[in-house]
Amino acid sequence: MTSVDTAWLPPADRFDFWQDLVARQSTTATIRSAYTDDFTASARVLDLGTLRLGVWRYPPLELIRSARMIDSADPELYHLALPLSGRGVVTQQRREAPLDPSAFTVVDTVRPHGSRLRADGATPSAAVETLTVLVPHRALPVAPHRLAELFAAGIPARTGMGALLAAFLRRIVAHPEQYATADVPHLDRIALDLIAGALAGRLDVTRELPVDTRITGLRVRVAAFVRRHLTDPGLSPAAVAAAHHLSLRSLHRLFEGTGTTVGGLIRAGRLERAARDLADPALRRLTVAQIGARCGFTHPAHFSRAFRSAYGWSPGEHRQRAARG
Known part of the structure; x- marks a missing residue:
């Protein structure tokens, strides 16, 4: 896992460094914030092979990826985001969806999009935190024209497959030291299958997924059920x-x-x-x-x-x- 913290830099250099970091780890975008004079932020990024996970903590900001920023050579990626704190909105294809801890949102990085995130509560400058996943287009076994229906739409993160996905990703990024290098491809495969299951479930096309993907989803549901009921003596x-x-x-x-x-x-x-x-x-x-x-x-x-x-x-x-x- 790569960890970065702007607190080690002079305050005047922090915001420019953050913009460059976002461009290198995700996509080029215009970032605006009322706190550029002292932009204290941190990021943890974990590359699983196919997927790239990130946990980003930063002051409230607005991000815009316009059409002129998108190049034909840019990697084709879906960007899933789950706010761990803070609230805001995400926009793409003339649609707007709320950003909050109750749901993942999805955007296509090779189409224009934008987002705004602000702090909860009475302290406007308080940091917000977001869990993100970058997924190559080719990696998802769901038709692109169907996935387009989910751009700037919410995928519930507290029920169903979305809840399993959120819990799985949060465990990985919270304790990466618990996993050996040999575990990484396995984690990558499970996370990808859970993402596919969550998106397909939202589109009601789960039966169209490959058998292996559906089996992984069922296996994770069973394991989650076991964890929830460990104290039940009748669990068998x-x-x-x-x-x-x-x-x-x-x-x-x-x-x-x-x-x-x-x-x-x-x-x-x-x-x-x-x-x-x-x-x-x-x-x-x-x-x-x-x-x-x-x-x-x-x-x-x-x-x-x-x-x-x-x-x-x-x-x-x-x-x-x-x-x-």
Whole structure:
């Protein structure tokens, strides 16, 4: 991941540097802001191969990419943006959509477009933050003329595939150190399939997506369901299959070749949660057995065996190690 912060530059140089950074990492555009005299901003950009993710933090501004800025040699990219804070509007093809944390917006970088983003609340100069994804036209298995219907339109980020996409991207950019170099192509593929699923779902053409793309989307939905229900003692592969209207056999086939199973996801998720809770000083009043029960383990002996198998020591020893720092 590449990280940049204008705070290291003299105030007079910050805004020009930011404009150049946007041009190099995204597209050439005219940027206007009331805070150019001291433009304190930062960016984190992660190249996954096909996709480029970015988290941009900056003062309120207006961005305009006019027709004269677009060259036939420019890369053909779709730009997805999800404000993490702030509110505004995005425009393209005589359409205007709100920019806010509830939805992704999509624009085509080789067509004129613009956006404005301002801070929430009573402090006009407060920084805003946006998560962005650049996607090559050729990478999306959705017809371009259909995708054009979504330019400057909202893709809900709190429900359905959009919510899964938002959560997945935010985890990657928040903790890139958790992933090895070998994981990058896999992350790229999953993110691309989730983007395709979110856009196709908005257009009601999900059935037209390639089978592999639909399988990835279903697999991510299952994993998200498991994470949400880890504390339920009744969570099991059969319960997961029923919640997704699948046979148990179909559910197991869904994870073939991934190196894990639904049972493995449940067990690993519960153990990771238990390890965090055992290390949390605020939960010291709870016994080890109570921590296990909170995480979905109904039998203390089973919890202890599973924890020792995963970590090499007992839950009590883990709590003592955490207390010693």
